[in-house]
Amino acid sequence: MYKVTFQPSAAIKVEFDASNPKEYMEKMQAIEEVAQHTTCGKCGGKQVLHVVRTVNGNKFYEKHCANSQCRAVVSFGANKEGKTLFTKRFEEVEEDGETVRKWFKTPWTKYNKETGRRE
Numbered sequence: 001m002y003k004v005t006f007q008p009s010a011a012i013k014v015e016f017d018a019s020n021p022k023e024y025m026e027k028m029q030a031i032e033e034v035a036q037h038t039t040c041g042k043c044g045g046k047q048v049l050h051v052v053r054t055v056n057g058n059k060f061y062e063k064h065c066a067n068s069q070c071r072a073v074v075s076f077g078a079n080k081e082g083k084t085l086f087t088k089r090f091e092e093v094e095e096d097g098e099t100v101r102k103w104f105k106t107p108w109t110k111y112n113k114e115t116g117r118r119e
C-alpha cells in the first residue's frame with residue numbers, strides 16, 4: 001500500500017492511497033490532468049477559478065481566468081468510464097459536410113465572435 005501526498009501547487013494538497021503501481025499512476029495522472037493549468041495561457045493571470053456548470057442535464061467542468069478583461073477558459077471532457085477528466089485540446093467543427101478536429105494552440109481558449117469558434 002502506498003500513501004501518497006502530492007502538492008501540485010501551493011494552494012492544492014492531495015492525499016490518496018494506492019495499492020499498486022498501476023493504481024498510483026492512474027490516480028496521479030487523473031490529478032495532474034486537472035491540477036495543471038494554474039496560470040492563464042492567454043494573459044498569464046495567476047488567479048484561476050474552478051467552474052462546474054450544468055446545462056440541459058450535462059455537466060461542464062472548466063477553469064476560468066479570473067481576469068475580467070481576459071476570461072479565457074480551459075474545458076475538460078469526462079471519460080465515459082471512471083470519474084476522470086481530460087483536457088479538451090480541440091473542438092470538432094463541420095466543414096464541407098465532414099466533422100473536422102480543430103486543434104487549439106493552447107488549451108486556454110476564448111470565443112471568437114467573428115469565426116464562431118474557440119481559439
Ligand SMILES: [Zn+2]
Pocket residue numbers: 040041042043044045065066067070071072
Ligand atoms: Zn487570462
